[in-house]
Amino acid sequence: MVKKKIIFASNNAHKLNEINALLSNNFEVVGLKDVNYTTEIIESGNTFHENSFIKTSAIVDFLNSFCFSDDSGLEVECLNGQPGVYSARFAGEKASDYDNINLLLQKMANETNRNAQFKTVICLYFNNKYHYFEGFVKGQIAMESRGVNGFGYDPVFIPEGFENTFAELGAEIKNKISHRAMAIQKLVKFLNEND
């Protein structure tokens, strides 16, 4: 069976790997490099919804084809939902994952409330319309960074029901329970019912 091609509008190679693992049974997922899209997309929105629309519509303007994006981040209860849409640049525009994690742990050094959630909003362009799918996973922020798998805040996020961080648990478990996996399940269900 020839799989239908879908463009994932992301420059984050880790996200692309996760999306590939989650969707490869159903679709051939191609990234921005594969379609020669090199323009920087400025994520100027104030919400995950706005930013996911900005990314998907940039590709629609360029190619007018079947595509989606994911805008995601970490929301920490004691920080009133921060870093939120600023997750990628919490410690500054060019911040590394390491810088962002250090800043987070520093801000939470004396905090006993460690509740947090990862959230994803997917914006899909299908049949000339935009459709949104949300996913989240609740958990706790660890006291220190642990594990080597994944990306972003995975070394400090302990999902509910587990004692290890996503970076310790690895891709197989993360891809069953993550915010991104939940949103992708909804997207697949929608396409199965409407395609």
Ligand code: ITT
């Ligand atoms: P694209 O916009 O190109 O897709 P990005 O990394 O800039 O890539 P976002 O704007 O959605 O993506 O920012 C998401 C940030 O939130 C990401 O850089 C991580 O710091 C964090 N994040 C999102 N999902 C995560 C996950 O599954 N595990 C760990 N951190 C995550």
